[in-house]
Amino acid sequence: QQPVQSPQAVILREGEDAVINCSSSKALYSVHWYRQKHGEAPVFLMILLKGGEQKGHDKISASFNEKKQQSSLYLTASQLSYSGTYFCGTDHDRGSTLGKLYFGRGTQLTVWP
């Protein structure tokens, strides 16, 4: 049930944009995005609950295509602080799985000055 993330790694210059994709072979109830810095716990970025929903704060946004069972995370005008590993977590059926999340393998994002 682990979602597939792509790309595995991204290297950017400060100010450049990036897109991280997350796809699932199973129907999705919700998609959660987290960022993890080395040696630290994952930090919540956002949750998308409805197909077609798009969210964003600051210069990080995400979309959720329920029909295609995928979500994308958009980072625009990247900053040095954006560096880290990004994980998507998928919730397939809240009623039966009680909010369990299955995480992708992560996308390592490195932003250089």
Add this chain to the structure above:
Amino acid sequence: GAVVSQHPSWVICKSGTSVKIECRSLDFQATTMFWYRQFPKQSLMLMATSNEGSKATYEQGVEKDKFLINHASLTLSTLTVTSAHPEDSSFYICSAEAGTIFFGEQFFGPGTRLTVL
């Protein structure tokens, strides 16, 4: 946001001993907590779902007798690694869901790094 703590932050133990890791939600009640383990540069692997007052639900392939989970109150869940061996060395992270306040959002603890010699 809500805060989740874990204790200890790191632990080194000898093979064959048991280690207990605590996960606490500090400013909210968590009816459901989750335990993950993470190997270096790999994803978070869900181990079990812990519900207050009931038995934990383990993911396929996770030994329930080895990884004992107790969710004694709405703010505390514990993971005990019994008879630990070097292959149990990993980063263990808990998360708690504050469903009525922040729907669906899981708050992660800072993690516990376990090293078994």
